[in-house]
Amino acid sequence: MMSNWLAREIKHFLPTFDFHAIKTVVVAFDPWRLDSRQTRDFLHIITDDGVAKNYPKMFVKPTVKSDLSDPLITVEFIDNTKAVFKAKNLTTLDILTKLKPLCQAKKPAD
Template sequence: MTNWLSREIRHLLPTFDLHAIRTVLISFDPWRADARPTRDFLHIITDDAVAKHYPKMFVKPTIKSDLSEPVITVEFIDSSKAIFKASKLTTLDIFTKLKPLCIAKAPPP
């Protein structure tokens, strides 16, 4: 991940409320050139600081070897799902598209 992208994501991540997420399923083929943003997303979402703040969020990576497109499936606490076909998305795009969904599905305080 480039320095500017890393800074942008570090700036964006504290504004997230991931309590609305129940499950994150990440599937990708590491041999595809467009799988890097998905791997970076996996790395960020499984960071110890994130896991500490959101212990109920379950993250399951699936590593494939069939040249399939990287896909991120997010299941929210209301059982609705969002599917991101991540072959043409950057890591910042994934987080930017996920944020309004998390805000809309956030549980009441």
């Protein structure tokens, strides 16, 4: 479970986030690795009912592995570019903080 301060920070950060620029998110992790926790928390956040309702075009694909591989998040944007996050040493907030400017830069015109 996320620490209280981290959960509070993410709760305040999420309303400022815009996922419209994202086409696909592949979240790959081995649940037996202790360092996959942040990746699983990120998956939980982006598959939350509120996020899913606001961003119905964003496809999220969880990939659960059993090969002790490092947690990896691959984001494909609407312009077909990709960003890969090696999430082994990142917190959930780190992942969101690194993803936000990429989303802002690729946000579709209204």
